[in-house]
Amino acid sequence: MTRRLLAWRGRNPLVLAIPRGAVPMGRIMADGLGGQLDVVMVRKLPSAVGPELAVGAVDEHGNRELAPWLHRSHTGMEWVEQQTVAQIELMRRLRTIYGPSGRRAASCWW
Incomplete structure (x- = not known):
């Protein structure tokens, strides 16, 4: 993850992803940042x-x-x-x- 995204770690960010290809990546990002995932x-x-x-x-x-x-x-x-x-x-x-x-x-x- 980039430095910009890591700044959100521990701040419970909400990661939004579009179904199909972006959802698995969104899950990885949400887990890595300690946040939540939702789909758009x-x-x-x-x-x-x-x-x-x-x-x-x-x-x-x-x-x-x-x-x-x-x-x-x-x-x-x-x-x-x-x-x-x-x-x-x-x-x-x-x-x-x-x-x-x-x-x-x-x-x-x-």
């Missing part, structure tokens, strides 16, 4: 023409950010609304796995 749930909103193309993102509270070029992606707002609902529901299910404070996050590698 955010999901991509796929376009209507292809699931790999993101037209925005949504967090577990429903806050949404859309790409400025959404109107050129052949993706209508009805699709965006459906995807927003689906992604929020998925994040609610994932939150039960991660727990309110990321307690199980160390074992979740997806």
Whole structure:
């Protein structure tokens, strides 16, 4: 860990991590600093023409950010609304796995 991070050791820092790759590293950092881990749930909103193309993102509270070029992606707002609902529901299910404070996050590698 860098010197900047070590300055937080013993001060009970809260380490936030995005699920998948960042959660295991967040667990290592939280443990190394004597802090807590929580996950920040955010999901991509796929376009209507292809699931790999993101037209925005949504967090577990429903806050949404859309790409400025959404109107050129052949993706209508009805699709965006459906995807927003689906992604929020998925994040609610994932939150039960991660727990309110990321307690199980160390074992979740997806």
